[in-house]
Amino acid sequence: MQNDPLDVRCSDCGKAAQFFEPFRFTCVVRLPDVPEHSHVWGRVVVEELFPEQFKWHQPDCKKPKFLQPGETGEGYRLNERGMVWCKACKTFEAKTISWPEDAYWQWTVKGHKLVARNRDHAEQILGFLQESQRAPNRKPALRGIPTPLLTRRLQDEVSSKVEYALANA
Structure with missing residues (x-):
């Protein structure tokens, strides 16, 4: 656990x-x-x-x-x-606390909420989103990413929001 x-x-x-x-x-x-x-x-x-x-x-x-x-x-x-x-x-x-509402690392893109447990988890999410060839079987820590946020159409927007948050925290 x-x-x-x-x-x-x-x-x-x-x-x-x-x-x-x-x-x-x-x-x-x-x-x-x-x-x-x-x-x-x-x-x-x-x-x-x-x-x-x-x-x-x-x-x-x-x-x-x-x-x-x-x-x-x-x-x-x-x-x-x-x-x-x-x-x-x-x-x-x-x-x-009220999880995930109180999460420090959270973003909303096109009405879909993305939440990371901590900074390391946010960095894992960012790395996965930026991969050109993503593995079809994701690690358990990456399974909570809303499917629409995994599309190439939203990849840049999601990645830039996560990158900005990591750089400015």
Whole structure:
């Protein structure tokens, strides 16, 4: 499971800040010992990364289930509650975010929204968009690009918006 931080807009200064999930989820098979501040949820070890701010409360579901933004039901909702750290204004606080609305790296082209998890993801997207021969089977990180934004007709507009954002962040 991905544990890289998301880039969100800092509510204090407006610059890029990092959002960290409050828990690390690891398959129980991969851990010889359960770390301190950890709980077992089915076949998943849940480690509390910020135990002072966030305590683990097991969702009411039989098996571990991770809910994506907008998804309903029982399970753990990813990318909602966590710690936000802004290097620019030195803010480090517990926050609730609304993903992808709070994403720092986002662009709208011809009514289609493109969102990147963080700067590295934005650079991956840009590299993929600029390839002359794109692989038909995209990496999971590149599957969320709206199909219309992959057309040659919009390639220059999308690429220039992403390039501009990366150069001016």
